[in-house]
Amino acid sequence: MVRKVVWRAATRVLDMGVAAFLLVVTAPLQLAVALAIKVTMGDPVLFRQERAGRGGVPFEVVKFRTMRHAAPGDDGPDTDEARLTRLGKLLRSTSIDELPTMLNVLTGDMSIVGPRPLPVRYLPRYSSEHARRHEVRPGITGWAQINGRNTLTWDDQLDMDVWYVDSKGVRLDVQIILATVTSVLNREGISQEGHATRAEFPGSGVDRAQTAP
Numbered sequence: 001m002v003r004k005v006v007w008r009a010a011t012r013v014l015d016m017g018v019a020a021f022l023l024v025v026t027a028p029l030q031l032a033v034a035l036a037i038k039v040t041m042g043d044p045v046l047f048r049q050e051r052a053g054r055g056g057v058p059f060e061v062v063k064f065r066t067m068r069h070a071a072p073g074d075d076g077p078d079t080d081e082a083r084l085t086r087l088g089k090l091l092r093s094t095s096i097d098e099l100p101t102m103l104n105v106l107t108g109d110m111s112i113v114g115p116r117p118l119p120v121r122y123l124p125r126y127s128s129e130h131a132r133r134h135e136v137r138p139g140i141t142g143w144a145q146i147n148g149r150n151t152l153t154w155d156d157q158l159d160m161d162v163w164y165v166d167s168k169g170v171r172l173d174v175q176i177i178l179a180t181v182t183s184v185l186n187r188e189g190i191s192q193e194g195h196a197t198r199a200e201f202p203g204s205g206v207d208r209a210q211t212a213p
Helices: 002-025 027-041 077-083 086-094 096-107 120-125 130-135 154-167 170-186 206-211
Strands: 046-052 058-064 111-113 139-141
Touching: 002 027, 002 096, 002 111, 002 170, 027 058, 027 086, 027 096, 046 120, 058 096, 086 096, 096 139, 111 170, 130 154, 139 170, 154 206
Parallel strands: 111 139
Antiparallel strands: 046 058
16 A cells, blocks of 8 residues: 555656656747648647546547548548648657647646556447556556557557556656657557557457457
């Protein structure tokens, strides 16, 4: 119990410090990116979407917009790659699109490290074990993000999310943050082939059923 309280307190201090530092240091870059998005894609500059947070409670995640507006009949997940602009690809490959998400960290909806926040519509699709990923705040980066990111199967990613929940600690968080820097510089695991990020989550166990001999 004491270890859990210490981890939460230390994590919050780490979150606030890293988020505030990055928002200040990258302010000129973010201003330039905002202007570039406005010129090439128009408004809005920011992408906002409801995601599931700790306990499955919805919150609004904020990122830089990377896709053009959907045309009629062009709004499904299978068309995301076609809507991704050249600027958007650059922002995603460098993770610059994630910088505004530091605001979510400051408000306490997210942490620097934790399972990635996924759409609210996925909530009924998790197994009881995979749903445990919501026992902690979602993160900008996490154990799955430094071990394959979007190239992982859904079941492998969710297994890693649950492993993080059971193994969390300040030392592990620092390890993940340092490994994330290397992953971003190498532009690893950015997307699955044919998708802006990855295919829609079909539900826990579906990946294993499809790959079973």
